[in-house]
Amino acid sequence: MPITVGIPRALLYHDFGELWHSFFSHLAVPVIVSEETNKRLLDRGTTLAVDESCLPLKLYLGHAESLLGRCDRLFVPRIVQHHQGFHFCAKFAGLPDIVRNTFHLPESKLISPVIQTGARSEILKAAAAAARSAGKTPWSGWRSYRSAYTAWAQARDREVPSGNAFTPRIAVIGHSYLLKDRFLCGDIFAVLKANSVTPVTDDEVPRRRLYQEAGHFAPDIYWQMAAKLAGSARYFAHHPAIAGLILVSSFGCGLDSLSLEYIEQQILGSCGKPYIVLNLDEHTGRTGIITRVEAFWDLVKWRRKLESNLPAYGLSQRPHPLYDGELEY
Amino acid sequence: MGYLSAPIRYMMENLNIEVIEPPPITRKTLELGTQHSPEGVCLPYKITMGNFLESLEAGADTLVTLCGAGKCRFGFYGAVQKTVLGKNRDIQFFTLDTEHLLRDLQRLLGKFAPKAGQLAIGRNIALTVHKLRALDAINEAKSFYGARAAVPQKTLDICEYGAGEIANCETFGEVIDTRDTVIDVMRSYEQPAAAPPKVAFVGEFYVLLEPYANRWLENELIKQGLEVKKFVYTGNWAYAKVLLQTLGIYNEEKEYLREARPYLNYHVGGDGLKSVGTTAWCASRGFAGVIHLFPFGCMPEVVAQYALKNLCEDYKLPLLTLSVDEHASDTGLFTRLEAFADCLKRKQSLTSE
C-alpha cells in the first residue's frame, strides 16, 4: 500500500516546496499539497491556534488540518538553523510539536527531518529518515534528495530576468510566506501592477548578494529571516532604480517587531526613499491594504516629480558603480 | 531585575564603581519604555528600555545589559536598544553574553575598576553569587511558611526586610547567618495545619523574576494560602551560568528535554522547553496546579503553550495561562487568580474528605 504524503502550503513551503515536492516524486511517493490560502483555511487556523500565535502559524495549522484525512503522513520539518550562525524562529524549531499537540497526532504520523546545523551529514540523515518514514530505503532517499537538490539549486541560481528599462520599481520586502501567499499579499502586487509599477522582491536579487548585504549587520542579527529582510532592505534602499519600499509584516511576528525597528533605524531612516510598513492580521480587510498601497504610490509619484527638477538622488538612472549588472533596467 | 540588582550594586560599589541604579520600576518607567519601543515587542524590552531611559536621566553614561544569542529576541534587545538610545547621546553600552557570563563580567569589572586586582574581582563575583543564592533560599522559605502562616503578610514583610540585609552583607559567613536567621523567624509563624495546595509557577524568566512585571503575583498567591514553587531563581541561574557552565559540567537542557517528551521534543529558545519540562515534572509529583506566565506574544512560550494545553489535559492538572503586557490590569489579573486559587482549594478539600 503506497503511502501518501501531505504538505501544507504555508511557511517554508513557499521557499522549499519545490525541493520537497521533487524529493518525494523521485522517491515515487505520492504527494498532496493543500490548496491555496483562502478565508476558510484562515478561519480554521485561527480557531485551532493558540491566540497569541503569529498569523503565518495560524495559517499553517489551517492548511495542515485540511490535509489530515487525505494523507498518511504529514511532512513537517523541524528547521532550526541551516546556515552557521543564523537561527530560525522558535516556531520553526517547535513546528512538529505544535502540529502534534494541536491535532493529537502520534509521532509516526509525521515526517519530520531535523535540520539544525546544515551540515552535509545531517542532510544525509534527514533524507534517509524521511525516506524511511515514507516506507522507502535510506539509499533511495539519498539518491532522490541528490537529484531533487541539484535541479532545485540550478533553478534557484539561474539569472533572474530583468524588468523593463526606465520604469520605476517598488521593492516589496517581507517573509516569503507572506509575499508569496496570494490571499495575503496578492492585492499589494495587483495594485502596483495596475498602476504600471513593476514590483520587485528579493527573489530577483542574487542570494550571494543578499547575504553580503546582511553581513553588514552581523553579529546583531542572528535570525535567518531577519537577516534576509535586512539584506534586501539595504540592497533596495541603495539601489538607484528603486523608487520606494513596502515592508510587509504580520501580526504576532516576534522577529519583525524588533527587526523592523532595527531596519528603520539603521537603513530606511537615512536612505531618503519613501517607505511604508504594512501589518497584516486576520482582520485586515482588502480595501485597507489597497488604499494604503495606492496612497503610497501617490506619494512616490509626487516625490519623483519633485526630485526630477533636482539632480536626482534616489531615482537616478545612472548606473550606480556598486550595482552594475545585477538588476538591469 | 527582581532582587538581582541590590547585590550587584553592592559589588560594583565595593569595587569603587559609581552605580546609578535605575529608579524602581513604576508606571512611568513602563510608559516611557513603551513610548520608545516598537509596539509589538515583548514586555521585557519595554521595561528595560524604560529602565535605561530613566538611568540616563539620572546621569548614567554607561549601560550594562545581558544578552544571549539564540532563537529568541532577548539576544537582539541590546543591538536595537543601543541603536535607538545612542542616536542623540554619547553613551557606552555593554552587553554581557550569557554564554560567557564569567568572562564578560570580569572584563567589564576590570575595565571600570582598573585598580582592583583579578583576585578582588573574583572574590566579589563569588560573594554576589552567594548572596543571590541566599536570596533564593529565603524566597523559597517565604512561600513555604507564608502559605502556612496565620497572617501571610507578616512573612512577606520579614522576607523583604531580610533581603535588604543580605544585600549588604560583607562576608560569606555573614550571608549564611543572616539567611538562617531570617528563615528561622519565618518558621516561627508557621501554623500546624494541613499542607496547602502547591502551585508551580512556570514561564518566561524575566516576568517570573521581576515583581513589577508579574504584578507581585507570587505574594498574591501566598496571601491566598497557596504554596508557590518557582523554578527560576536568579541565584541558581547565576550559579549555573557563571560557574558550572564555565566548567562545562552542566547541561540543564537535557534534563528538561527528558521531562518534556513527548509534548515538546526540541529546545525552542528562551524558556519554552523549561516551562514544559517543569510542568511535566510537577504533574507527576502531586502539584495542585500550574500557572504559566509570560509576556504577551513571547515566541518560545507560545510554542510551549501548545504543549502545556495537552499535557495538563492528559494529567488533569489545572492550568492558568497568563500573558502580561503594558495594558495588563491588576484587577483583571487578580480576579482570574482568585478564581483559580478557589478552584484549587475546593478541589483539595473535596479529595481530602
Ligand code: SF4
Ligand atoms: S518569523 Fe515571525 S511570522 Fe515567521 S513563524 Fe516566526 S514569528 Fe511567525
Ligand code: SF4
Ligand atoms: S523569551 Fe519571550 S519575552 Fe523573552 S525575549 Fe523572547 S519573546 Fe521576548
